Amino acid sequence: MRFLDRSQMRLFPRKGEVLILESLVSSIDASGRVNLAPMGPIVHGDLTEPSGMGVTFTLRPFVSSRTFSNLKQSKCAVIHVTDDAMLIARAAVGQIDDVDVAGLVRQIEGTDWWPLIDCHRWFAVEIESIEHDEVRSEMHCRVVRSKMVRPFFGFNRAKHAVLETAILATRTHLISADAIHDEIKRLTPLIDKTAGSAEHDAFKMLRRIIDERLADQ
CATH class of the missing domain: 2.30.110.10 (Electron Transport, Fmn-binding Protein; Chain A)
Structure with missing residues (x-):
């Protein structure tokens, strides 16, 4: 090694x-x-x-x-x-x-x-x-x-939007608040148009955590 x-x-x-x-x-x-x-x-x-x-x-x-x-x-x-x-x-x-x-x-x-x-x-x-x-x-x-284990669901824009938002949530110490808010604004329509309940809940949770982390900086 x-x-x-x-x-x-x-x-x-x-x-x-x-x-x-x-x-x-x-x-x-x-x-x-x-x-x-x-x-x-x-x-x-x-x-x-x-x-x-x-x-x-x-x-x-x-x-x-x-x-x-x-x-x-x-x-x-x-x-x-x-x-x-x-x-x-x-x-x-x-x-x-x-x-x-x-x-x-x-x-x-x-x-x-x-x-x-x-x-x-x-x-x-x-x-x-x-x-x-x-x-x-x-x-x-x-x-x-x-x-x-089981079949893959397939491509869904809301799932990908949640993934991108999760990445943003881990980088609040690296990316400016304005840039993060701009990206969330871009991703929100994908949730609104294509999300199921799980994706809506995940996006809501991530937005709350992002807001909390930005407020603590």
């Missing part, structure tokens, strides 16, 4: 085309506590291949995150493809506690992999190498198991 200093690394920026999957990643700590976090792994290979064995991923958690600590210790993660906009939103803003997570995942017996019970597809991966500086990491993963 490699641990490189900044002068040796090429974590950012990347050149050329990079395919990023907006996913939820489950990991486990030394005490057996499962963490669920949104993450955009880089996809290498054909994600549509049925077995999943032809795909590898690069996870990029922040060094300060629970996910980084868990993966450094266990070397195991589960990467999920999901269309549950509310779950992504709750995970992004820390609205899922340990009790919630316990009801959402199920252990693969004899392993440290805890896939979501309800998702489109999951990939159980092993961490093969880690590179990091003081802020960000890259973890190169190989797929060990994969399973299709």
Whole structure:
């Protein structure tokens, strides 16, 4: 396993085309506590291949995150493809506690992999190498198991609007309030025109949290 200093690394920026999957990643700590976090792994290979064995991923958690600590210790993660906009939103803003997570995942017996019970597809991966500086990491993963759980809902503009709003909610310390409000104004019609009840509720929750975080600055 490699641990490189900044002068040796090429974590950012990347050149050329990079395919990023907006996913939820489950990991486990030394005490057996499962963490669920949104993450955009880089996809290498054909994600549509049925077995999943032809795909590898690069996870990029922040060094300060629970996910980084868990993966450094266990070397195991589960990467999920999901269309549950509310779950992504709750995970992004820390609205899922340990009790919630316990009801959402199920252990693969004899392993440290805890896939979501309800998702489109999951990939159980092993961490093969880690590179990091003081802020960000890259973890190169190989797929060990994969399973299709249920059909994917399909494209929906409101679900994507919730995803973009969840990302905004995690960046209130990086983006100006005016820029955030402009983006929410752009996304609101997508919710109004194409959302179901779950997407409406998720968008409302995220707007409340964004307002609270901006007010605290």
